[in-house]
Each structure stands twice: as structure tokens, then as C-alpha cells.
Amino acid sequence: MTFMANLPPTQELQQKDAAHHLHPFTDTQELNEKGARIITRAEGVYLYDSEGNRMLDGMAGLWCVNVGYGRKEIQEAAMRQMEQLPYYNTFFMTSHPPVVALSEKLASLAPPHINHVFYGNSGSESNDTVVRMVRHYWASMGKPDKKVIIARKNAYHGSTVAAASLGGMKGMHAQGGLPIPDITHIDQPYWYGEGGDMDPADFGLMRARALEEEIDRIGEDKVAAFIAEPIQGAGGVVIPPDSYWPEIQRICDERDILLIADEVICGFGRTGNWFGSDTYQIKPDLMTIAKGLSSGYLPIAGVLVSDRVAEGFIAHGGEFAHGYTYSGHPVACAAALTNLEIMEREHIVEGVRDRAAPYLAEKWAALGDHPLIGEARSKGLVAALELTPDKAARAPFAASKGTVGLICREHCFNNGLVMRHVGDTMIIAPPLVISNSEIDELVNKAAKCLDLTLADIK
Numbered sequence: 001m002t003f004m005a006n007l008p009p010t011q012e013l014q015q016k017d018a019a020h021h022l023h024p025f026t027d028t029q030e031l032n033e034k035g036a037r038i039i040t041r042a043e044g045v046y047l048y049d050s051e052g053n054r055m056l057d058g059m060a061g062l063w064c065v066n067v068g069y070g071r072k073e074i075q076e077a078a079m080r081q082m083e084q085l086p087y088y089n090t091f092f093m094t095s096h097p098p099v100v101a102l103s104e105k106l107a108s109l110a111p112p113h114i115n116h117v118f119y120g121n122s123g124s125e126s127n128d129t130v131v132r133m134v135r136h137y138w139a140s141m142g143k144p145d146k147k148v149i150i151a152r153k154n155a156y157h158g159s160t161v162a163a164a165s166l167g168g169m170k171g172m173h174a175q176g177g178l179p180i181p182d183i184t185h186i187d188q189p190y191w192y193g194e195g196g197d198m199d200p201a202d203f204g205l206m207r208a209r210a211l212e213e214e215i216d217r218i219g220e221d222k223v224a225a226f227i228a229e230p231i232q233g234a235g236g237v238v239i240p241p242d243s244y245w246p247e248i249q250r251i252c253d254e255r256d257i258l259l260i261a262d263e264v265i266c267g268f269g270r271t272g273n274w275f276g277s278d279t280y281q282i283k284p285d286l287m288t289i290a291k292g293l294s295s296g297y298l299p300i301a302g303v304l305v306s307d308r309v310a311e312g313f314i315a316h317g318g319e320f321a322h323g324y325t326y327s328g329h330p331v332a333c334a335a336a337l338t339n340l341e342i343m344e345r346e347h348i349v350e351g352v353r354d355r356a357a358p359y360l361a362e363k364w365a366a367l368g369d370h371p372l373i374g375e376a377r378s379k380g381l382v383a384a385l386e387l388t389p390d391k392a393a394r395a396p397f398a399a400s401k402g403t404v405g406l407i408c409r410e411h412c413f414n415n416g417l418v419m420r421h422v423g424d425t426m427i428i429a430p431p432l433v434i435s436n437s438e439i440d441e442l443v444n445k446a447a448k449c450l451d452l453t454l455a456d457i458k
């Protein structure tokens, strides 16, 4: 069956979709009323829908299509691997060439103290894996009571039971009785929303020291790890003050707490280095990866594990009773390896650091002058706009938070731009290959949609 030729009419697709397809993070009643937008193809940084509309994808899918759409080389690598060996597992002492090659490549890209990788299929699974892995590590080291994992409010680490528990989204916790035991949450380093009159550097230190207070409250001998995204993505692109990460690193080192960096969004070039941990010069014991690993072309994810942790449980722990049927899937590994080869050959990470990020930073900052914007912030190729009725007070919109953001998002869709809203914060994370003229287009469209939003709420 071909999905492109003889495409049924949009309405028919929407009706069938609403009738049979339960979507993630979607209100099904609303879906029934409005119908889904049907995306049919994509090229470079552009998406095309079933009505022929072209949209600049300001979110790289879900923060993942780092090398842009339409890369034949990845498609061909996957096809070749399908022919050679479409599937075999990596359980019980078996392996295959693509997983060997990808593991070696990841060890070479990761910081020098990280040389091991454990595979899964999604960021959520990777974060599930770290929960079990850090507890297994401490038990192997003779400290089975070190079980508690400290995470942050408003963090997003995925949707499985353990990953949603690590996450700090209240709405997610409310559905299903989360979090599971032995996971606690401290406040986030969100200066714009929570910093009040404090200097950002002081605020960053204060929020980092909340970790120390939480360790003291629980007891160091009970705490296994702290997990955080270098930049909180789904929480609204929360870029921490520069004082934050060095203080977190100090606390983890002094208190013998493992540091887990969730690199699912920040990994593979998003912040202008291979990993967000490189950008913030931290030395995590574990890093969870997904999304940009294959640029979303096939599902693959993993946990990058430091020598300290790997050697600890290899030497003392016996078998790690954990794994997924598709851990290190050969076709996904072949696609990921080709994706990373493209990133290296085209110097995509350097391109973000030296060209695209500074260019976007300048244009994006200028949006801060718009009457609706309280703050325009960016780091690498991830950025946010805070919508506000009162710039000076950094005030949120009072009634039904998120409504103005939603209005803005709809204007973006209708004007050929995908920009996401988190409440009244607008966010972007475009493909890393976006050109300067495409950045101009993105920013100009965003400005137009801010004008349209302002006109609507006046």
C-alpha cells in the first residue's frame, strides 16, 4: 500500500483518524470536533499537509529532526540493513555489526569519561532504565539504601510510569497516582517566572542549593541520584542562570550523588555542542539520549553510562535484569549511525554554534521589544517567548492561563509556522540545518502572529 498516491480526501482521513486513533497528549473530544491536521510529506525544514499547505517546522517534529527532513542517505542505510538483517536481539550474549559500530561512535562523541551505552527505543524508556540502573549500581556497591532520585518540578522526562514520576508535571501525576515511591522534586531554575526581584545569578544559586537541602532532608545515605535536563524543554524552555549548573555539580560531587543529565532534547547539537552537558561544562555519571540520535527517522534511544557506573555494576552486580526486545535494533542503529555521520561530515554542531545560534539569538532577542513579550530567550537552537500583559512586572495572563498562547499557536499554524505553546510561553526548536534566510522567515512569521494575537485580545 502506498500512503501518498491517491490520498483520500482530508475529511475522510480526519474522520477515520478520530474514530480509531487515540492520540498522545490530545483531547479526543476536541479532535472529534476539529479533526487532526494531516501531514503528508516533508523536506528540509518544511512540512506539507493534505491540503497542500507548507509550514516551516519550528519544532523539528518533536525536537528531534536535527538533520532536517528528506535525507535519502538515512533511508538507504535503513533499507540496506533491512535486507541484511532486519532484526536480531542483543540479549543473552548476542550482538550485530550496526550496534557495535553505533556504540563505538557514541563513545567517541560522549565526554571522555563516558564509554558505554544501554539501548532502548524512546526517551521515556531510557529514563526508566536509569531508575533501575542507578539503584542497581548502588546496591552493587553495597549501598542498597541509596534509592531516592531527586528530580525537579515542571521537568519532563517522558510518559512511562517511572519517567512520568521523575517528571514534575502535576497534571501527569494526577492521572494514575504518580509519582511512584522514592522520587522527590525540588524547585526549578525558572528565573522569569519565579525569580521575582532576585538577581538571576543569586536565584540560580538558590535553586541549585535546594538540592543540598533536599539531600539533607532525606539523608545522603538514601539518595541515589539527581536528574535534570540541561535546559528544561517541554516545561517551557527554561534556560538556567549560568550560576546554576556549577553549583549542582559541586553538590553532587561533595555528597556522592550520581548526576543524570536528560539529554533527550539537548543532545546531538541542540545547544551548539554535542551535548547540553558540554555547553554547561558538567560531568554527568549518566546521560539519557533519544530524538536527535536518529533525527527521529527511526525510534532509538539509550543511556550513556560513565566508566564509574558501568565498571561498578559490571564488577559487583552480576546480570542487569533489564532490557527491551528492540534494545539496539539493527535497522534503527544503522539509521542513527548514518545520521551521526551526516552531522559530523556537514559540521552541523559547529554550524549551530558558529552560525545559526548567534544569528537566531540576535533576531529572537529583537522580538523582546514586541508589546506582548516579557522575555525572549534562546540558547543554541532552542528558544522561548514569554507572553505577558505587563512587561515590567513579568506578569502572567490572569484568566485561563494558556489561552493566549493557544491563540498565538493557531495563528502560527494558519500562517505557515509550527510554534508550540506551553501555557503562555511560545517555544521553538527548529531543525539544526535551518539556514539564515529560513531563520528570517521563522522570526518574521512569529512577529506577524504576535501582532495578530495582540489584536485578538485587545
Ligand code: PLP
Pocket (backbone or CB within 6 Å): 062, 121, 122, 123, 124, 125, 127, 156, 157, 158, 159, 229, 233, 234, 262, 263, 264, 265, 290, 291
Ligand atoms: N526527556 C525529555 C527531556 C523529553 O523532552 C522527552 C520527550 O519530549 C522525553 C524524555 C521522552 O522521550 P520519548 O517521547 O521519546 O519517550
